[in-house]
Amino acid sequence: MAGHSKWNNIKRRKEAQDNKRAKMFTKYSKEIFAAVRNGGDDPSTNLRLRLALSKARAANMPNDNIERTIKKAKGDQDGLTYEELTYEGYGPGGAAVMVQALTENKNRTVAEVRLAFNKNGGNMGEDGCVAFMFDHKGYLEMNRDDTTISEDDMMLEAIEAGAEEFEYDEERFIIYTDAAHFEDVKHELEQKGHVFSSAEVSMIPQTRTTLSDEDATNMMKLIDQLEDNDDVQNVYHNFDITEEQIQHLTIG
Structure with a gap:
């Protein structure tokens, strides 16, 4: 994750x-x-x-x-009202993609989302084709540079606050919660002085897909085009970018 x-x-x-x-x-x-x-x-x-x-x-x-x-x-x-729509499909290399939209013009939105998929080597699928690959969870991320707490102590505090999972790497602590308990966990940890760089209820992929450099480049273009659409609220995917691809993206 x-x-x-x-x-x-x-x-x-x-x-x-x-x-x-x-x-x-x-x-x-x-x-x-x-x-x-x-x-x-x-x-x-x-x-x-x-x-x-x-x-x-x-x-x-x-x-x-x-x-x-x-x-x-x-x-x-x-x-004026907005219709809530979810589109599912596959990006380049078979990566799973979910798109959540709010629109007053369904025909316009579906056409633009479909165009983004087709233009960047992906294809839209039927409802439910990738939703089962994601879990609806709360997500909290904290930069380790912003705290002096140890991994063990942070994990203990997260568990006591009601977190479901805890992960860490050299740069950050990552906490996952049940979606319904997200606010409670966040509030309790903030009461202890923790500040989060990211905090949201999201669709978390159960597994990750690593793509070739070409597919990864097209996948990033697909995500950018979707997120650039004013009707699109959220784009979820299971694409796992490698360190080499990150470096290429940063330089290029």
């Missing part, structure tokens, strides 16, 4: 280089809008809204943008 962390690290680096803040804010606004429409505007009783607000604030989305979006969602907005 550590590949999830490794890919997120590369993705964040690319996002910083590509200056995608405006697109990120658009996606967060749509998620906040949909959360309010589906569950109301009270974060204390609307888990989806709480998670959406947490992500938006972590990305430094201005409070004015957040409040404006909530007000729009509470109003009629000419009947």
Whole structure:
């Protein structure tokens, strides 16, 4: 599962280089809008809204943008609503891909998602073709440079907080939780002074797929094209990028 962390690290680096803040804010606004429409505007009783607000604030989305979006969602907005869609398929080399979208135009979105798959050596599949390869879990990542705690002590604190799994490497601690208990685990660990570089409820792949250099390059292009789509909220995959491919991506 550590590949999830490794890919997120590369993705964040690319996002910083590509200056995608405006697109990120658009996606967060749509998620906040949909959360309010589906569950109301009270974060204390609307888990989806709480998670959406947490992500938006972590990305430094201005409070004015957040409040404006909530007000729009509470109003009629000419009947504006977003349909939630999930697309599944295979990327280059057979890597599994799941795409979650929020859209007011289903035909446009499915056409653009299908084009991204076809253009980059992948293909869309039927519903359920890859979903069974992923688990819905909470994901917490902490940079080891930000703490002096040992692996054993961190693992003990994570277990006591209710975590399901704990992993670590030279750069980070990685904690997985049951999706329903994500906020409780996160809150308890934050109460102990831990600060997370990444915290989300995600689709975690059960196994990882390593691709050839050519397939890896096309896979990264596929992910970039999907994430660049304003209708696409999340892209999940089981592609495990190698250190050599990371180096190539960083240099190239």
